[in-house]
Amino acid sequence: xxxxxxxxxxxxxxxxxxxxxxxxxxxxxxxxxxxxxxxxxxxxxxxxxxxxxxxxxxxxxxxxxxxxxxxxxxxxxxxxxxxxxxxxxxxxxxxxxxxxxxxxxxxxxxxxxxxxxxxxxxxxxxxxxxxxxxxxxxxxxxxxxxxxxxxxxxxxxxxxxxxxxxxxxxxxxxxxxxxxxxxxxxxxxxxxxxxxxxxxxxxxxxxxxxxxxxxxxxxxxxxxxxxxxxxxxxxxxxxxxxxxxxxxxxxxxxxxxxxxxxxxxxxxxxxxxxxxxxxxx
Amino acid sequence: xxxxxxxxxxxxxxxxxxxxxxxxxxxxxxxxxxxxxxxxxxxxxxxxxxxxxxxxxxxxxxxxxxxxxxxxxxxxxxxxxxxxxxxxxxxxxxxxxxxxxxxxxxxxxxxxxxxxxxxxxxxxxxxxxxxxxxxxxxxxxxxxxxxxxxxxxxxxxxxxxxxxxxxxxxxxxxxxxxxxxxxxxxxxxxxxxxxxxxxxxxxxxxxxxxxxxxxxxxxxxxxxxxxxxxxxxxxxxxxxxxxxxxxxxxxxxxxxxxxxxxxxxxxxxxxxxxxxxxxxxxxxxxxxxxxxxxxxxxxxxxxxxxxxxxxxxxxxxxxxxxxxxxxxxxxxxxxxxxxxxxxxxxxxxxxxxxxxxxxxxxxxxxxxxxxxxxxxxxxxxxxxx
Numbered sequence: 001x002x003x004x005x006x007x008x009x010x011x012x013x014x015x016x017x018x019x020x021x022x023x024x025x026x027x028x029x030x031x032x033x034x035x036x037x038x039x040x041x042x043x044x045x046x047x048x049x050x051x052x053x054x055x056x057x058x059x060x061x062x063x064x065x066x067x068x069x070x071x072x073x074x075x076x077x078x079x080x081x082x083x084x085x086x087x088x089x090x091x092x093x094x095x096x097x098x099x100x101x102x103x104x105x106x107x108x109x110x111x112x113x114x115x116x117x118x119x120x121x122x123x124x125x126x127x128x129x130x131x132x133x134x135x136x137x138x139x140x141x142x143x144x145x146x147x148x149x150x151x152x153x154x155x156x157x158x159x160x161x162x163x164x165x166x167x168x169x170x171x172x173x174x175x176x177x178x179x180x181x182x183x184x185x186x187x188x189x190x191x192x193x194x195x196x197x198x199x200x201x202x203x204x205x206x207x208x209x210x211x212x213x214x215x216x217x218x219x220x221x222x223x224x225x226x227x228x229x230x231x232x233x234x235x236x237x238x239x240x241x242x243x244x245x246x247x248x249x250x251x252x253x254x255x256x257x258x259x260x261x262x263x264x265x266x267x268x269x270x271x272x273x274x275x276x277x278x279x280x281x
Numbered sequence: 282x283x284x285x286x287x288x289x290x291x292x293x294x295x296x297x298x299x300x301x302x303x304x305x306x307x308x309x310x311x312x313x314x315x316x317x318x319x320x321x322x323x324x325x326x327x328x329x330x331x332x333x334x335x336x337x338x339x340x341x342x343x344x345x346x347x348x349x350x351x352x353x354x355x356x357x358x359x360x361x362x363x364x365x366x367x368x369x370x371x372x373x374x375x376x377x378x379x380x381x382x383x384x385x386x387x388x389x390x391x392x393x394x395x396x397x398x399x400x401x402x403x404x405x406x407x408x409x410x411x412x413x414x415x416x417x418x419x420x421x422x423x424x425x426x427x428x429x430x431x432x433x434x435x436x437x438x439x440x441x442x443x444x445x446x447x448x449x450x451x452x453x454x455x456x457x458x459x460x461x462x463x464x465x466x467x468x469x470x471x472x473x474x475x476x477x478x479x480x481x482x483x484x485x486x487x488x489x490x491x492x493x494x495x496x497x498x499x500x501x502x503x504x505x506x507x508x509x510x511x512x513x514x515x516x517x518x519x520x521x522x523x524x525x526x527x528x529x530x531x532x533x534x535x536x537x538x539x540x541x542x543x544x545x546x547x548x549x550x551x552x553x554x555x556x557x558x559x560x561x562x563x564x565x566x567x568x569x570x571x572x573x574x575x576x577x578x579x580x581x582x583x584x585x586x587x588x589x590x591x592x593x594x595x596x597x598x599x600x601x602x603x604x605x606x607x608x609x610x611x612x613x614x615x616x617x618x619x620x621x622x623x624x625x626x627x628x629x630x631x632x633x634x635x636x637x638x639x640x641x642x643x644x645x646x647x648x649x650x651x652x653x654x655x656x657x658x659x660x661x662x663x664x665x666x
Contacts, residue, residue, distance in 0.1 A: 180391035183358055186378040187385045188456065189408035198404075202395040 043260060050253035057247030069250040076251055082239035083255055086220050089151065089235065093158035094215035100159070101166025101215075102208050106200075108167065109174025126164040134161065135228035142229065149231025157229040158219045165218065166211030173207035206270075213266065220259070303370030304331035305460050305492040306355055306383075311364030313350050321362075324350040326516035328364070332460070332494060337486055339495040339503040342513035343539070351513070352462050352496045357381045369459055379408075384453035385462040388469075390445050392437040398424070398448050399433040405456040423455040426485060443474045450485070460492040467502065479505050500540045504528060512536050528587075530662055537585040537664060544591070544632045545664075546584045546606075550576055557658050558582065563627040565597075568604045569658035583664045589635040590660035593622060593645050594653040603655040608632060610650050620645075624652060 049059055053066040074080045104123070108116055126134075138160070142153050181203065185195040201208075223237040230238060240252055311328040314321035325347040332338045340348035353359040354366055357378030365374045373381055384405065393401050402423060406416045424430050427447040437445055446466060453461055463482075467475045483506050486493050497503050503510050504524040512520045512527060512535075520532040531537035537545065546568055548560035558576050560568040570584050586604075598605070608626035622634040622645075632654060636645060646652045 178389055178391055180387040180389050181393065183356075183378070184385070184387055184391040184393075184452075185404070186358075187356055187383075188405035188452070189379050190404075191379060194408065199393055203393075 046253050047257045050257050059248055059250050069254045073254055082234040082236045085233055086236035089155055090216045090219040093155050093219045094212045096159045097162035097166050097215045098212045101163045102170050105167040105170025106174050109171040123164040131224035135225040139228040151233050154230045157225050162215035162218055165214045169211040170207050305334045306332040307367035309365045311361045314362045323516050335490050337493045337508045339507040339510045341503040341510050346513040347516040348496045348513050356385050356462055382459045384456050384458040386449045386453050386466045388464045390449040398435050402452045402455055419455055423451045427451045442470055463495045465497055542588050542633050543585045546628050550578050550580045552578050566605050570661040570663050571658055585662045585664055586660055588633040591634045591654050591656045593634050597653055598655055606654045610646050610648050
């Protein structure tokens with residue numbers, strides 16, 4: 001199969017090889033569409049069932065089209081509270097991780113210092129260790145310190161697992177940043193503080209923004225660690241998990257759809273803004 | 282080979298501004314080591330240097346010779362391990378780059394990618410908290426000097442390399458620095474543009490009258506633009522002088538080889554006649570070198586002669602007042618304005634000869650032919666005497 005995917009040089013294209021090449025191109029098309037379907041189908045189902053009009057408690061078979069769930073989006077106070085709690089935790093934790101992670105990422109990308117290796121190791125551990133382990137150990141930590149579980153512990157936990165992602169994204173950008181850029185700012189009379197805010201930070205901003213988005217996404221759909229550290233706070237994923245046994249209301253699908261749409265919009269806007277403009281001579 | 286300023290002891294005056302009597306930049310006993318795996322590696326071994334007001338001064342040398350480190354010590358990005366750096370007679374050794382009245386054009390230009398041309402060029406003046414109207418006036422003026430008027434709103438990435446280069450130049454010069462530092466600024470440009478910018482830089486320097494310190498490994502560039510050149514090699518200045526002086530009177534084998542092409546002859550003095558030493562290289566052949574002072578017969582001399590000073594003959598010329606060396610042509614390369622011959626000589630080494638194509642429609646000699654090379658005594662230069 002592999003040789004059919006290798007385009008034959010045009011000069012050597014005998015009829016049989018040519019057929020192979022077209023076959024290869026078609027294979028690529030089928031492969032690509034299968035992959036897209038695989039990724040998108042679950043999302044489409046989620047969106048579709050937000051328009052379903054189920055007769056019973058279970059929103060699992062298609063029974064007719066309706067827009068009423070969009071109208072009654074906030075009809076379930078518990079669900080609305082859970083969504084608000086999730087959004088609040090996601091916003092606060094992603095901003096805190098952005099602030100802390102940017103500092104770590106910049107330091108790791110820019111300077112060689114004692115402890116840099118250890119920091120990298122800790123970050124890798126935070127990214128790679130199983131959520132169950134982190135969740136349970138966070139629970140142990142909070143309980144043994146006598147800290148009551150709730151919004152604060154939840155936010156601390158989310159910041160903890162998000163920082164490493166922000167730092168990694170920012171570090172990758174800092175490594176490619178021309179050091180002369182900051183020297184130029186200093187050369188032109190800028191203090192270290194001014195250099196950071198007028199030059200370094202604006203240049204790193206797209207990377208920091210990516211980090212925030214990543215942290216936000218991680219936070220808003222985290223279940224495992226949240227389950228250990230949330231105490232009485234109900235977040236969106238926790239509420240859904242609790243409702244699956246009694247049947248999910250279609251509002252869940254609508255909220256999922258809206259979160260998805262906002263995410264896609266942000267991605268599209270960011271993509272358009274970062275598209276390089278044509279270079280002129 | 283370095284000029285040592287005699288007045289440096291008295292030059293530490295607090296709160297001084299510009300003093301006409303002071304050099305723009307001065308290094309006194311400067312040494313710079315870098316730490317590499319716990320070991321001190323010298324980048325600049327010993328530097329005593331004074332660069333005058335309004336001078337176009339080049340630091341020339343191969344990579345790793347210490348020229349960039351020297352420049353970075355002027356800018357304040359590197360601190361000397363020992364010694365002092367003065368700007369306008371003021372000790373700035375411990376002063377940070379943002380407090381030094383010099384500006385730099387970086388090799389990579391280092392334009393701020395998130396700012397447009399206007400904002401890039403205004404950056405330095407905004408740090409000085411100048412009035413908006415004053416900033417606008419000076420930036421406009423500077424953009425005119427570098428021929429970028431009308432491009433204020435462009436982003437750096439929308440501009441060509443040559444234009445970015447001009448933005449970098451304007452961004453530095455608009456601050457009216459005591460000295461402008463240029464770190465191989467033309468390296469990224471193609472040949473045609475590079476030559477244009479050389480002329481342009483010289484014009485701008487005349488217009489603004491600021492001291493330019495130019496770091497380059499390109500000897501052609503340094504010769505074309507500089508008032509004076511310091512040729513550096515392994516952390517030391519090998520020779521300091523005018524372009525003509527350095528080209529015509531190389532002080533060392535390194536300088537002779539690094540600046541242009543040199544033909545080097547090793548020989549022993551057979552006798553000295555009226556200030557001209559005669560080196561016998563082969564029967565009927567000789568190299569004449571003007572010497573000053575006492576040169577004893579038998580002394581070994583190393584002589585440099587530039588390729589364009591040599592005449593090429595197919596028959597033995599009868600000129601007793603010139604150096605004569607014979608050889609066999611091994612290579613003929615046509616260069617348009619000149620033809621370059623490589624000649625294996627009886628003096629032992631290969632000679633390169635540039636023959637101007639002023640009159641000859643055809644090559645003077647062809648490969649394999651026996652030729653005679655002659656040049657006037659004053660074009661022989663003894664190295665290191």
